[in-house]
Amino acid sequence: MLIALQGLASEVTCSSPVGFDRLEVLRRFSVTAMGCLTGCCKFLVLIVAVIVGYWNSMERPIGPVFAAVFTVVGMGKPKTEAVPDDLTPAPRPSKELFLGLPSGAKMPANGLGMCCRPTAYDPESVYRTVLWYLLQGGRHIDTADIYGNHVPIGKALKEAQKRGVPRKEVFLTTKVFPDDFGYDATLHAVDRMLKELDQEYIDLILLHAPRKFHPWTAYQMYLNSSTDEFWSNDCRNQVACRKNTWKALSELRASGVIGDAGVSNFRVEQMQELQSLNLAPIAVHQIQYHPWIPPWQQEIVDFCHAHKIAITAYFSLGGIQTKDRALSLDDVKAIAKKYSRSSSQVLLRWALEKNVSVIPGTGNPHHMKENLGVYDLSLNEQEIASINALKSEPIADDFFFFKW
Ligand SMILES: NC(=O)c1ccc[n+]([C@@H]2O[C@H](COP(=O)([O-])OP(=O)(O)OC[C@H]3O[C@@H](n4cnc5c(N)ncnc54)[C@H](OP(=O)(O)O)[C@@H]3O)[C@@H](O)[C@H]2O)c1
Numbered sequence: 001m002l003i004a005l006q007g008l009a010s011e012v013t014c015s016s017p018v019g020f021d022r023l024e025v026l027r028r029f030s031v032t033a034m035g036c037l038t039g040c041c042k043f044l045v046l047i048v049a050v051i052v053g054y055w056n057s058m059e060r061p062i063g064p065v066f067a068a069v070f071t072v073v074g075m076g077k078p079k080t081e082a083v084p085d086d087l088t089p090a091p092r093p094s095k096e097l098f099l100g101l102p103s104g105a106k107m108p109a110n111g112l113g114m115c116c117r118p119t120a121y122d123p124e125s126v127y128r129t130v131l132w133y134l135l136q137g138g139r140h141i142d143t144a145d146i147y148g149n150h151v152p153i154g155k156a157l158k159e160a161q162k163r164g165v166p167r168k169e170v171f172l173t174t175k176v177f178p179d180d181f182g183y184d185a186t187l188h189a190v191d192r193m194l195k196e197l198d199q200e201y202i203d204l205i206l207l208h209a210p211r212k213f214h215p216w217t218a219y220q221m222y223l224n225s226s227t228d229e230f231w232s233n234d235c236r237n238q239v240a241c242r243k244n245t246w247k248a249l250s251e252l253r254a255s256g257v258i259g260d261a262g263v264s265n266f267r268v269e270q271m272q273e274l275q276s277l278n279l280a281p282i283a284v285h286q287i288q289y290h291p292w293i294p295p296w297q298q299e300i301v302d303f304c305h306a307h308k309i310a311i312t313a314y315f316s317l318g319g320i321q322t323k324d325r326a327l328s329l330d331d332v333k334a335i336a337k338k339y340s341r342s343s344s345q346v347l348l349r350w351a352l353e354k355n356v357s358v359i360p361g362t363g364n365p366h367h368m369k370e371n372l373g374v375y376d377l378s379l380n381e382q383e384i385a386s387i388n389a390l391k392s393e394p395i396a397d398d399f400f401f402f403k404w
Pocket residue numbers: 112113114115116117119142143208264265286287313314315316317318319320323342344345359360361362363364366367368370371
């Protein structure tokens with residue numbers, strides 16, 4: 001921040017009165033201010049992460065913290081609009097794409113994310129969001145235990161079934177948080193999740209993250225370093241914890257309670273630990289994925305593709321914090337204009353072209369429809385290359401990448 005302020009000072013003092021261009025100074029000021037904000041924001045995220053980590057180390061559930069934060073953020077903001085009583089299911093999108101999983105299931109490549117925005121926490125909005133999505137032809141829902149929205153999602157699934165959306169067409173993913181890692185704890189958590197969702201089975205369950213979230217974990221993640229040596233959770237040893245969780249999920253898979261098992265935010269060596277057990281194959285890895293991922297994250301994606309582990313992307317649109325900037329980049333807008341599509345559709349289609357499934361989060365029925373309408377869009381090689389090249393845009397620095 002200091003460097004940025006110094007930069008600003010030199011910009012102003014070095015401008016000669018003759019060549020003084022107010023607009024240019026204003027532009028540079030806003031760029032510098034944005035740099036300061038990003039720096040402050042990153043520091044703020046570290047502080048919040050450490051506080052949340054401290055809270056979590058006290059054995060209090062992290063879900064209510066999430067819910068409280070987003071409820072406060074959402075105060076005064078509109079809820080998802082009500083679904084008309086007479087709305088019936090629309091046909092599924094044409095040219096729909098799927099990713100094959102080890103169980104033989106076909107995961108629709110385009111889903112709905114249910115985290116990280118106010119409409120994913122207010123129960124009425126959650127119910128309406130999921131119902132809108134299913135009635136508009138979507139069939140893949142992504143949630144997690146810590147999002148705390150299982151109950152309204154379950155209600156929306158039942159209502160959609162009543163209106164003619166067969167359960168077997170819907171692909172439902174949820175996640176076990178590390179607080180529930182361990183063999184018995186996982187069995188107990190999945191039993192509870194089935195009841196909350198009011199389902200007999202869940203298509204995919206992921207280990208949400210490799211290890212419990214403590215202040216030290218938060219600090220390590222901020223530095224993009226990672227070790228399992230410190231801050232073991234209740235299983236005493238993080239590796240044993242993950243392995244016991246995997247054992248429980250493998251048994252649940254064998255008995256048909258879950259269709260497939262997968263991971264999220266894992267490093268390669270953490271996936272290899274699970275693979276060495278020769279239990280259930282890792283079906284899916286859910287990870288932050290968009291044009292701005294760093295090379296070490298791309299290596300994880302490449303490992304998964306080489307091992308037939310399907311990738312599901314989160315933050316495809318940049319996430320709630322960065323999406324406005326991501327969607328207004330000139331290169332993205334130019335491609336969108338060429339096809340009379342939106343920037344969101346271009347970024348989603350780019351991910352599909354990389355053989356990655358997407359789960360854009362939205363509580364807005366119009367955005368859902370738009371997001372589902374990318375199966376029939378295709379990008380040529382040059383356009384894909386121009387989106388790959390966005391890596392070098394300054395926006396890349398605004399993303400947080402955590403090595404769990
Ligand atoms: N495994 C993990 O650790 C992890 C971490 C984070 C997220 N996730 C999952 O990934 C999902 C996706 O991430 P995310 O929801 O945070 O980020 P995202 O999908 O990149 O962006 C969501 C934001 O984009 C907006 N949006 C969606 N469609 C749009 C459209 N067509 N036009 C304009 N704006 C649009 C949404 O606002 P509106 O509501 O106004 O449309 C929302 O603010 C989550 O919901 C969650 O299920 C997983």
